Amino acid sequence: MATLVEEQRSETRFLRENRFLKDQRGSTLIQFILLLPVFLIVVLGAVEVWKVLSVKQSLHAGTYQATRYLTLYNEPRSNAEIDAFNLIQTALLNNGLVADAVQRGESLNLRVVYYDRFGRQVEPGPTILDCDEPFTVRATLSMPWMTIVPWLPSIRVNIGDEHNGHVECGR
């Protein structure tokens, strides 16, 4: 027991007498070092959130255009779905972040699926539906994500967007 107390004493003496450990200057530096990772996560995280929202906005613009296109141009066997897909793809490529990823040779994995008003998937799309039938366009994008921190592992980010339209027919 006594030896334990003695050991502790020698330890405290060591702490008290060692020149580096005794030095209490620079405590603000330690505060700064402790806060730096938190600060970096907040700032860099904000940039990443902004990038995701930017791609999401482009996907939204494209899906909106495609829904409008299919609402008005939906003759049976007209392959309008291919044009609608191209509209979404073009809207995405108008975004610099997506265009850069494509330029690097990454695949976008853009998938466009159509549902009727009962939630059943329709193939190839709204062109097989009757007049005035509502439909849903759902676009999902799975793109490889490059963060601005270079040594982080690359991940895939899935972004989806949905719009409702109906088969518009003239009378």
Place this chain on the structure above:
Amino acid sequence: MMTWWRNWLRDQRGAVDLIQFALILPIMILIIFGSYEIWRLVSVKQSLYAGTYQAARYVSLNYLIDGPAVQAVADEIIVKELTNNALLSGDTGLQSIEYTPAGLAGLRPYQFFRIRTTLRLPWPVIIPFLPTQPSITLVEQQTSFVEAGPTRFLPTPTPTP
């Protein structure tokens, strides 16, 4: 007077705070003025987007009525949207408005067209004393189609005798 000064110099109370403040001040100035610059950039980008979107919408709805003459109105819409932005004083820096197909010639109903606007925003604040001022080029693209109303028609009901 001198004793007051000497006392002030000898006084070490608040010294750490003062040095901390002096160290943080440039970062603080950078963040405050930097956020203003980013706001300006986002605002101009948003105006450019709004103008291009409105122009594309105008072309989309009016092409079958007015033909390629809609291009002049589309240009006007974009320029007006940019001059409405108070952060772009005087020169809007609009470089080009490109239409694909060129001149919007011969578009058929439901054919796609594209408007691409380029704006060069002078950026004098980042480095104030430089012979050639840095600038940021903003590009906005809109792909749309010529709207022509519904293409499918309901069968006309047979008149009951």
